[in-house]
Amino acid sequence: MRTHTIPSDFALSSYDYALPQELIATHPTHPRCDGRLLVYHRTSGRIEHRHFRDFCEVVPRDYTLVCNDTKVLKARLYASKEGGEARSKNLREILFHKACGKSRFFVQIRGRAQSGALFRIYDHAKSPTRFCMRVLEVLESGLRVVEFSSRDSQSIESSAPLEIDEVYALLDLCGHTPLPPYIKREDTPSDSRDYQSVFARNAGAIAAPTASLHFSQKDFSRIKSLYEVCFVTLHVGAGTFVSVQTHDIRAHTMHTESYALSSQARDVIARDSKLLCIGTTAARVVEHFWRVGESEGVCDLFLHPGNAPKRTNALLTNFHLPKSTLLMLVSAFIGREEMRRIYECAITHRYRFFSYGDAMLIF
Structure with missing residues (x-):
């Protein structure tokens, strides 16, 4: 043939x-x-x-x-999974992609992250912040649909999800320059x-x-x-x-x-x-x-x-x-x-x- x-x-x-x-x-x-x-x-x-x-x-x-x-955007974030050991050496890398709704966003998360998982966002000094991210859906492409929130109290459940302008402000405050994957160094x-x-x-x-x-x-x-x-x-x-x-x-x-x-x-x-x-x-x-x-x-x-x-x-x-x-x-x-x-x-x-x-x- x-x-x-x-x-x-x-x-x-x-x-x-x-x-x-x-x-x-x-x-x-x-x-x-x-x-x-x-x-x-x-x-x-x-x-x-x-x-x-x-x-x-x-x-x-x-x-x-x-x-x-x-x-x-300063689209690269670092976060710890809530419920795990919150130490800087255990931080997970998150790459923000774009909005997919009023307060929903596409991201990539390095490693496993199932629907419902909560993450605490860290700042540039690798200290935890009041910002959190919740995984809402895991897509076949590997992307996650998430929402971000600001935790002013101990309970993330009571905080309203952030909208796009607020998320952009979060990225500007906590995010890192998303250098291409072939540049093997920290930003x-x-x-x-x-x-x-x-x-x-x-x-x-x-x-x-x-x-x-x-x-x-x-x-x-x-x-x-x-x-x-x-x-x-x-x-x-x-x-x-x-x-x-x-x-x-x-x-x-x-x-x-x-x-x-x-x-x-x-x-x-x-x-x-x-x-x-x-x-x-x-x-x-x-x-x-x-x-x-x-x-x-x-x-x-x-x-x-x-x-x-x-x-x-x-x-x-x-x-x-x-x-x-x-x-x-x-x-x-x-x-x-x-x-x-x-x-x-x-x-x-x-x-x-x-x-x-x-x-x-x-x-």
Whole structure:
């Protein structure tokens, strides 16, 4: 019996590559403009090796920049299970995802946590706080539906569940910067600044739109004086780090993330202007809006070589994980073979990879 052959553009194995561990950036470049910038010219296939300080020298003035202004929550919490031994060394890690109701939220909890389990939230000094979390439901995906409460008395049962603004305040008070899973270290106070874009405004992301991290406040002020800039919002979720598991990438079920466009962004996209998307998240919003015409909602757009961009002219992005949808998105812009050539070049030239790493400009 003849087995079905998956075309190379859609075979998951085509998007794997070997990366030396030392090229994974665990800390950002300071100052931000000192980061390296690989420039790829689509018409000629030429590659330039620059630094991010050369951005305005490289990008023509007739491009409009589209930026994602989502703000990263301090989404990682630590807690002890009520009824157990409440010691700091026994703390459980909780990753907040998003709201799923007025006072209900999706979270991940490291280790077992059945429906009804109660957790006491700890602060940065690893001391217990008055905040608690109750597990309401365990989903097949592994996520838990929970509610948070403030325990002013000894009984958590009598306290009203917190709503989203109150939970965001809890995260800001007790939470930690949700560094990506491949950064094997504790977060530090500087990460709360470094893992946030200078134009972050709308809270809701649990991962940064990392191409945005290359701009300092000074650099971005200069850019706004030289280019038209507009903003979209896409709240980046944990799905951005999930590798595709299906052998044929077209069978992959894309994760969903909420988005919204400003009126200026809608007007810019609608007119005949050259768009440079700052990051894959901005590109996905632009391309989703171009296809469906809705100014806000849920984005599940999966760009790959079989679903190429229709409106975006240029892209600033980082270097992405093997077998990730982001790597496939880059291939949608420049083709799989060129993507592989560029990544081989980046590894040879010792570029720094992933969220705190160097950047690539495609135009």
